[in-house]
Amino acid sequence: MRSTLLVVALLLAACVPPRAPLWVPSQPAFVAEGAGYELVPPPGWMRLNAAKEPDVLVLTRDGTQLQRIVVASTEVGKPLDMGGGKRVVTAGMSTHELAELLVDDVRAMEGMTELEVLENAPATVAGRDGFRLVVAFRDRAGLRRRVAFLGVLEAGRFYRLMYTAAERHYFGADLPVFEELARSFRLRPPAAAQARAQAGR
Amino acid sequence: MSRARPCIAAVVALALAACLPPAVAPRTSPAIAVDPDEQRLWQLAAKAEEEIARGGRLHDDADLDAYVLGVARRLVPPEALAAVPVRVRVLADTRPNAFSLPNGAMYVHTGMLARMEGEAELAAVLAHELVHVTHRHVLSQFRRAQGWAAGAVGLVRLASMSGYSRELEQEADRESIARVRAAGYDARDAAALLERLREWAAAEGLKDEPTPYASHPHLTARIEACRALAAAPGPAAPADGGRNADVFLRRTASVLLANARVELAAGRYRAAWDQVKRFLALHPDDVRGHVLLGEVARRDATAGSDDAAAASYRRALELDPSAADAWRGLGLVLQRKGDAAEAKSAFTRYLELAPDAPDRAHVEAALRRP
Numbered sequence: 001m002r003s004t005l006l007v008v009a010l011l012l013a014a015c016v017p018p019r020a021p022l023w024v025p026s027q028p029a030f031v032a033e034g035a036g037y038e039l040v041p042p043p044g045w046m047r048l049n050a051a052k053e054p055d056v057l058v059l060t061r062d063g064t065q066l067q068r069i070v071v072a073s074t075e076v077g078k079p080l081d082m083g084g085g086k087r088v089v090t091a092g093m094s095t096h097e098l099a100e101l102l103v104d105d106v107r108a109m110e111g112m113t114e115l116e117v118l119e120n121a122p123a124t125v126a127g128r129d130g131f132r133l134v135v136a137f138r139d140r141a142g143l144r145r146r147v148a149f150l151g152v153l154e155a156g157r158f159y160r161l162m163y164t165a166a167e168r169h170y171f172g173a174d175l176p177v178f179e180e181l182a183r184s185f186r187l188r189p190p191a192a193a194q195a196r197a198q199a200g201r
Numbered sequence: 202m203s204r205a206r207p208c209i210a211a212v213v214a215l216a217l218a219a220c221l222p223p224a225v226a227p228r229t230s231p232a233i234a235v236d237p238d239e240q241r242l243w244q245l246a247a248k249a250e251e252e253i254a255r256g257g258r259l260h261d262d263a264d265l266d267a268y269v270l271g272v273a274r275r276l277v278p279p280e281a282l283a284a285v286p287v288r289v290r291v292l293a294d295t296r297p298n299a300f301s302l303p304n305g306a307m308y309v310h311t312g313m314l315a316r317m318e319g320e321a322e323l324a325a326v327l328a329h330e331l332v333h334v335t336h337r338h339v340l341s342q343f344r345r346a347q348g349w350a351a352g353a354v355g356l357v358r359l360a361s362m363s364g365y366s367r368e369l370e371q372e373a374d375r376e377s378i379a380r381v382r383a384a385g386y387d388a389r390d391a392a393a394l395l396e397r398l399r400e401w402a403a404a405e406g407l408k409d410e411p412t413p414y415a416s417h418p419h420l421t422a423r424i425e426a427c428r429a430l431a432a433a434p435g436p437a438a439p440a441d442g443g444r445n446a447d448v449f450l451r452r453t454a455s456v457l458l459a460n461a462r463v464e465l466a467a468g469r470y471r472a473a474w475d476q477v478k479r480f481l482a483l484h485p486d487d488v489r490g491h492v493l494l495g496e497v498a499r500r501d502a503t504a505g506s507d508d509a510a511a512a513s514y515r516r517a518l519e520l521d522p523s524a525a526d527a528w529r530g531l532g533l534v535l536q537r538k539g540d541a542a543e544a545k546s547a548f549t550r551y552l553e554l555a556p557d558a559p560d561r562a563h564v565e566a567a568l569r570r571p
Contacts, residue, residue: 121562
C-alpha cells in the first residue's frame with residue numbers, strides 16, 4: 001500500500017511542470033523586443049525572470065533592497081505606473097520636463113522623506129538627447145537611498161534606466177556597473193513597428 | 202423551517218457566546234484599571250508612536266496640532282480624559298485617513314483634513330477614533346484573536362491602522378455620533394464627509410472602500426447608518442452646525458498647500474488644483490499658492506492649462522518679482538507655447554535668482570538653443 005502511494009505521488013510530481021526560477025543569471029545580452037531596446041547586463045548579477053513583463057529588466061547582485069537596476073519604457077500618453085501615481089508622458093515633452101516627472105514620481109512615493117535632487121542635467125542616452133538625474137531620499141524603512149536615472153523620449157516611448165542602492169557603500173560601489181550598462185543601451189525598432197514595416201514591404 | 206431549527210440555532214448561539222471572551226468595559230474613569238494585557242498593548246503602541254515620529258511624516262504646524270487636540274478634548278468626558286492621555290498629530294499623507302493607537306495617540310492625515318469643510322467633520326472623525334480608544338477596541342480585538350498567540354504587534358497595527366471588526370466599528374459610529382452631538386456639532390456632517398470620500402473614491406476610480414477610515418464597515422452602509430443615527434432625536438446643533446468654517450479653514454490652510462504638493466507629484470491634478478484654490482481663497486496674496494497653482498496647471502497639460510499656468514506664475518511675480526520658481530515655471534510654459542524669446546528671458550531671471558538651482562544645466566541648454 002505504502003509503495004503504491006509512493007508511486008502515485010511520484011507520478012503526480014512528474015506531471016507538475018517545473019516552476020521557472022524567479023531569479024536567473026543575467027545573460028550576456030538582453031533584448032526587449034516589444035519595447036525596442038537592447039543592452040549588456042553586468043556579469044554576475046541576477047535578472048528577475050518576469051514572464052508578465054518581459055520588456056522590463058530588473059537586475060540585482062546582493063538583493064533588490066541593497067541595489068537594483070531597472071530598465072523600463074512607457075508609451076507616450078500612458079501612465080508611468082511607478083509609485084501609484086498618475087503622471088503621463090506627453091508628446092513633445094522636453095528632457096527638463098521628463099526629469100521633473102521622475103522627480104515627482106519619487107516625491108509621491110509612500111513614506112519617502114528628505115528628498116534631495118543632486119544632479120539634473122541633459123545627457124546623451126543611446127545616442128539621443130536625454131537626461132541624467134540623481135536624487136537621494138530616506139525610504140519608509142528609514143534607509144537613506146540614492147537613485148540615478150537616465151531617460152530618453154524616442155519614437156513615442158519614454159525609456160528610463162534606473163539604478164538605486166543604499167546610499168552608504170552600495171551606491172558608489174555599483175555606480176560604475178550601471179554606467180557600463182547604460183553605455184551598452186541601444187534602441188531598436190520595437191517588434192510591432194518591425195512587423196508593420198515587414199507587412200508594408 | 203422545522204420547529205427544531207430555532208432551538209438548534211439558540212443552542213449554537215449560546216455555545217458560541219460561551220466561547221467569546223468577556224466584553225471589555227469602556228475606560229470612562231481612572232478608577233478602571235489597566236490590565237496586564239492592555240499594559241503590553243500600550244507599550245507596543247508607544248513603540249509604534251515613536252516609529253511614526255521618527256518616520257519624518259509629521260506635519261509641522263504646532264498651531265494646527267493644538268487646534269485639533271482642542272476639538273478632540275471637547276469630545277471626551279472629563280473623567281475619561283483623566284484615564285487616557287489623548288493626543289493628536291497630523292500626518293503628511295494624501296490618503297484620507299485617520300487612526301488611533303490604544304494608548305490614546307491619534308493621527309489625522311493631511312489628505313483627510315484637506316477634504317474637510319468644517320470643524321464638525323473633524324469632530325466626527327476624532328470622535329470615532331476616540332471611541333476606539335476609550336472603549337478599548339484593540340484590547341477587545343486582541344482577546345477575540347486569542348491573545349498573544351495571534352501576534353500582538355501585528356494586531357495593534359492591523360486594528361489601529363487598518364480597521365476593527367464590523368461590530369466595533371459600528372459601536373464607534375454609534376457612540377461617536379452621540380459625542381459629536383453632545384459637544385454641539387451637527388452630526389449630519391459625519392455622513393457628509395463620508396459621502397465626499399465616496400465621491401473622491403469614484404473620481405479616482407477606486408473601489409468603494411478607499412482607505413481604512415472610509416472602509417469600515419463598508420462605506421455605503423456606514424453613510425446610511427450615520428445618517429440614521431444623526432436623524433434620531435437628540436440635542437439641537439447650533440445654527441452653523443458647529444462647523445466654524447472660517448476658523449477651521451484658517452487653521453488647516455498649511456495642510457491644503459502641503460497636501461496639494463504631494464497630490465501634484467502623484468499626478469492627481471484635480472485634487473491638487475482644488476486644494477490650492479481653497480488655500481488661495483483664504484490667502485489670495487500668497488506667492489507660494491500662485492506658484493503651486495501654476496505648477497498644477499503646467500503639469501496637467503490639458504486644453505488651456507498653459508495659459509492658466511502662465512497667468513498664475515505672472516500673478517506670483519506681481520506679488521514677488523524675486524520668486525525664482527515662478528520664473529522657472531513661466532520659462533517652461535512659454536517654451537512649450539513656442540515663445541522662445543520670452544521663455545529665455547524668464548529662464549535668465551530664474552538663474553540670476555537661483556544660481557545653484559539643481560536643474561541649471563537644463564536651463565542653460567534651453568538658453569543656448571537658437
